[in-house]
Amino acid sequence: MSANAAAAGAMPVMIALKRVNKWYGEFQALKDIDLEVRRQEVVVICGPSGSGKSTLIRCINRLEEHERGQIFVEGTELTGDLKHIEIIRREVGMVFQQFNLFPHLKVQDNVMLAPIWVRNLPREEARKLALELLQRVGIAEQAQKFPGQLSGGQQQRVAIARALAMQPKIMLFDEPTSALDPEMIKEVLDVMRGLARSGMTMVCVTHEMGFAREVADRIIFMDQGQIVESNTPQEFFAHPREERTKLFLSQILQH
């Protein structure tokens, strides 16, 4: 994907964060975050727990509200304006650590729901779309089951299909493999790899360094609410600039 990185410079900016700050009470979760993500770019965010990675990507579709600074998604600024939030959420898909599938709906209905209600797609078209996407993530045969009957890896793939059903231009992944048993991580990462190859703009919070090395155009290391380092995977792993990055890498790559 590194060939992409050069090309990415020519691509339009999809997400732009300018001096974004956020507090939880007295605790500052994000400090002066500046970040630009271009079309088709895959950005991996890593860092120790509590470093603000999740908060950062949850601000991009306003699951969390930033308090200072500006966030633009495809040129639309995220403010309290519900219209803007609505526009942005249509363009941004999200995958959660805990899947958050709707347990009372069948797999297929989980995927069809948003296209029907948000994009007003006719039922039949939505069903076709859902089956296509389930095929793409490799679990079309589970369409009529309930989420509770699937394994964690399968559930997460349904969650990816559900997010893709809105045909988003950007996908956010919030630790998509952290809640999975080790033998199921690969099947989810494979789907994400395919997605990256297809040219999706992606921001992933993950600890999967192998995935980051292989797929990311850029790796961002965060600590204590700040972006400490941002670099290409090669440089990031081979020549980390900051002491904190080195320490983090030594801890995470030991095993």
Added chain:
Amino acid sequence: MPTAAGQTMPHPPPDAGPMGPPRLSLGAAGWVRKNLFGTWINALLTVVAVWLIWRVAFAVVRWALLNASFAEGPASCKGIEGACWSFIREMWPLFMVGTYPASERWRPAVSLLIVVLLGAAMLNGRVRSVRGFWGFALLGLLAAFMLVRGSSLLDLSMPESTRWGGLMLTLLLTIVGIAVSFPFSIVLALGRRSRMPVIRALCVAYIELIRGVPLITLLFMASFMLPLFFPSGFSFDKVLRAQVGIILFSAAYLAEVVRGGLQGVAKGQREAADALGLSYWQTMGLIVMPQALRIVIPPLAGTFIALLKDTSLVAIVGLFDLLGMAQQAVADPRWLGKLLEAYAFAGLIYLVMCSGISAFSRVLERRFKAGQQT
């Protein structure tokens, strides 16, 4: 096989075969010995309890069956020691429908059948998931109500509501009360969790006010104060007034039940719905409420049962529900001193109704869970 501490367990002998689970059942005799006669205190308690149960059961059977009279007319009860079921035999229409015209009694019966059939349909997952089922159910309830009330459009006579009574009135007040107050309670519960302070304050105030006042007070208020708000000459039906009081009351209690369910739905569900771009009402209607209402099936049944029994308070404002009719029947000069029979019969009906609702809710809960297997 005794093993010394620290020593590893010896291998089972080669002919032992695969190890089965430990046997839990001891057989009936073993169970009795273990649980009923385990210690001498247990044995004593068992003996005393069996003796008590025997005495009570025997007395009840003797009174209700062996020495009872089932024949017709007050004369048949002269000099008998047991229950005088002749009284119930003559009075039971009063218990069922009050003074509803005899020629029209089939109407409440059909209404009851409709309600029972709707309940049965609700238990069937395939029927329930047919689109428009809930709308159809609502229409069914409405039809059942119109059948009892009568309508000039349908060419059904309209018996005065003062003639409604007995079990029919009890069920009517309860079912209409729950059905009408349920939507209100959902709005109240959502309002109570709203981010808008004025809406939240109003909902909290309403819920706490109603819950802080006994139903009897509400019934009085509805009966005597409601008419004051309307121009004189505008007469308000007595049953309707009590019904309003009951709706106000049950809305507050149901709201708290629903709120409990809302709190039981994982936060991630709302986040996922938000991330997909669903609006607030879509999120609530499609994602949060269906899950919340499943959680609250048992407490919902509890509220239903409580309300069913609480409606007996309408006797205070001059209506004759099941219990009111029992009192009414007892006052008949032809049948004096039939208190026990009247209350036993009314109690039995309450018992059947309440355990029916409770069994219904258990099955409903199980059916809802069956598909999801979380």
